[in-house]
Amino acid sequence: MNHVTPLSKWCVVGNTPIPDLAPLARSADLDGLHAYYRGPDGAVLPDGPFALDIGTLTLHQSTRHEDHRSFLRVEPETVTVRVSPLNEDPVYYAVNRLRGLFAYFTDLLLAPLVLPALGKSVEFTHTSPVHGTDTPLLGVRRLPYGVLTRTQLRGGETWLTDASYEYDPLAGFRAPHRDDPLSAGEAQIKALTAEIERIDRTTPDGIRYATLLSGGIDSGTVTYLMATSGLSVTPYSVGTPWGDELADAAELCAELGIGLEPVQLTEDQIVASIPEAVRWLGVTEPEVVEVALTATTVQRLGAIPEDRVLLTGYGSDLINAGLYRPYDHRDDLIEQVLTAVDRTRYSNELSNRMPLAYGTTTHHPFWSWPVMRVALETAPECKVREGREKYHLRAAMGTRLPEPIAWRRKIAVHHGGGLQQGVIRRLEKETGTxxxxxxxxxxxxxxxxxxxxxxxxxxxxxxxxxxxxxxxxxxxxxx
Incomplete structure (x- = not known):
């Protein structure tokens, strides 16, 4: 495996020229607005008004709200930004109110090039973020989920911003009604199957797929559904110095009659990925960075061919889990799930920034709204039962796979505790703290x-x- 050099993709729109961006991107001027764009595959902006899908940074044909997508639209003297209620892919903004200057941008690391053009200095906050819209840089905020902002030139000289907020869809799931584990699991598998079919319909013919397969039920379910749907899929499973789940992954692959590609990562390869994980996340919370290290290292080393479309099991822990503690009240488990989902709307763990930079296409089927909706409608006593998490999903998969595979007790080795503790020990040795x-x-x-x-x-x-x-x-x- 060799280190692959990424090329970040992004868009910046403001009401003042940003000279430092000009050599890096295609640019366009539209009646007082300046746009800088570096999209996938040499994409270019049209000469006139345009709209971008924030997740893919491609021209957005529809700006419907019901599809839960974020978009940025530029028209003469008007910038409109809509942020999805799921908020996977961030949009940042900075303003200089005294000078009436502003900029919206999709990559936080552009701030050192954007802020000087607004007449602002680049300074760190020196404190941990208090709210999800905070960033490590003073004067740079992240747009909140579910917002629709419109910045418009009024009277030919004053830029004013109006903002409206959508109803938060998470607010409707405090009384989940799916109370039978098997039927709840079947409903989720049906939604996952539909999402995988949707992905395949939008993928060019002849493209092959990959999954990141651990020994867990989440990636195992995604891999099973793809393989049994007749898709050409190759699972990749990661091993680290602190443990692996290669044998468990191989057991599922043998059941499905498909090959497994093991990916062995060294300690140095993993810790060398930390700066890049921070770069694509744009956050510095330890747990978030550490969770992202496996995917970052796999991308950075080109372990999965870039011509494969990657599907993961990421997101399932958030919508299907809940820590099993016998003394927890039912409402506590519901709150755990909703809090985890809410927090992830600002963590950038499921952002498309890194795959875009590497030219890979990545999907997280569990984080699609139809699948999330079914999971959030499922009562916690279906998810956590008899000391087992994701009981409902295991019950449904248990009708499709042998009991040892569907009901395997996963020991966190590389996506969780093992890798995290190994990284912590290495950083303590390196930094002395x-x-x-x-x-x-x-x-x-x-x-x-x-x-x-x-x-x-x-x-x-x-x-x-x-x-x-x-x-x-x-x-x-x-x-």
């Missing part, structure tokens, strides 16, 4: 410094890693 959040903040600070110096794309990972270590040891970690 148990406060690993300082190291992640230092990675972000170093990335910002590099962008300000003209280096937008992550280059040598060890150079970034070692610079962040020095920042922590010198007390200059950006917090």
């Amino acid at each position: 148990e406060e690993r959040g300082r190291f992640y903040a230092a990675c972000f600070a170093e990335l910002v410094l590099r962008v300000a110096g003209g280096e937008l794309e992550p280059a040598d990972p060890w150079s970034l890693f070692e610079a962040a270590v020095r920042r922590v040891r010198d007390g200059a970690d950006g917090r």
Whole structure:
């Protein structure tokens, strides 16, 4: 495996020229608005008004609200941004109210190039985010979920912004009504099957698929549904120095009659991915960064061919789980799920920024709204029963797979505890502190410094890693 160099994709729209972006992107001027765009596959903006799908950064033909997508639309003297209630792919904004300048942008790491054009300096907050719309940079905010903003030139000289908010769909799931585990599991499998069929309909003919397969029920269900639907799918399973689930993944593949591609990652390969994980997430919360390390390392090393469309089981833990604690009240388990989903709307864990940069297409079927809706309609006593999490999904898959596979007790090794603890030990040794959040903040600070110096794309990972270590040891970690 070799390190693959990413090329970030993004769009910036503001009411002032941003000279530092001009050499990096295609640009267009529309009646007082300046757009800078670096889309996939050399995509170009039309000469006139346009709308972009934020998730794919492709021209957006429809701006319907019911499809739960985010879009950015530019018309003469007007910028409209709509953020999905799921909020997977962020849109940031910065303003200088004294000078009447503003900019919307889809990549937080562009801030060092955008802020000076607005007459603002680049400064770190030095504190942990208080709200999901906060960022590590002063004066840069993330648009909240479910918002529709319209910034418009009034009277030929004043830009004013109006904002309206959609009803939060999560608010309707505090009284889940699906109370039979098997039927709830079957309903979710039906929704997952429909989502996989939708993905296949929108995928060019002849494209092959891949899954990230662990020993868990989530990626196992996605892999099973794809294989039994007749799709050409190759599962990839990751092993680390701290453990693997290759045998469990191979057992499912043998049942399905398909091959398994093992991906062995070293400790150095994983920790070298930390700066890049921080770069694509745009957040520095330790648990979020650590969860993202497996996918980041797989992408960074090109472990899965870029011509394959990747499907994952990510998102299922959020909508289907709930910590099993016998003394928990039913409402506590409902609240756990809703809180986890709400938090993920700001974590960027399921953002499309990294796949776009690597030219890969990635889908998370569990994080599609039809699947989420079924899961959120399912009572917690169906999800957590007899000491088993995702009981309903296992019950349904148990009618399709042998009992040892459907009801396997997963031991977290690389997506969870094993990898996380291994990384923590390595960072404590490198930095001399148990406060690993300082190291992640230092990675972000170093990335910002590099962008300000003209280096937008992550280059040598060890150079970034070692610079962040020095920042922590010198007390200059950006917090």
